[in-house]
Amino acid sequence: MAKSGAQKNTKNKAKHAKLMDRKKNKLRQEKENRKSKLKELTAKMKMKKED
Incomplete structure (x- = not known):
């Protein structure tokens, strides 16, 4: 029932x-935030390395 x-x-x-x-x-x-921060960091490091 x-x-x-x-x-x-x-x-x-x-x-x-x-x-x-x-x-x-x-x-x-x-x-996603972590990923974007890492992308920014790697881009910054590449720019620094190129100079």
Whole structure:
């Protein structure tokens, strides 16, 4: 027999998914920032080396 009333855990699952997405996006953004900083550094070092 099916339960009546609100479904169990849907709010918690939605909240958890939202938090995990936020965490993944943060990590992805940090990785991209690191990559761009390294690109800038390598370009700066190449310019310095050429001079």
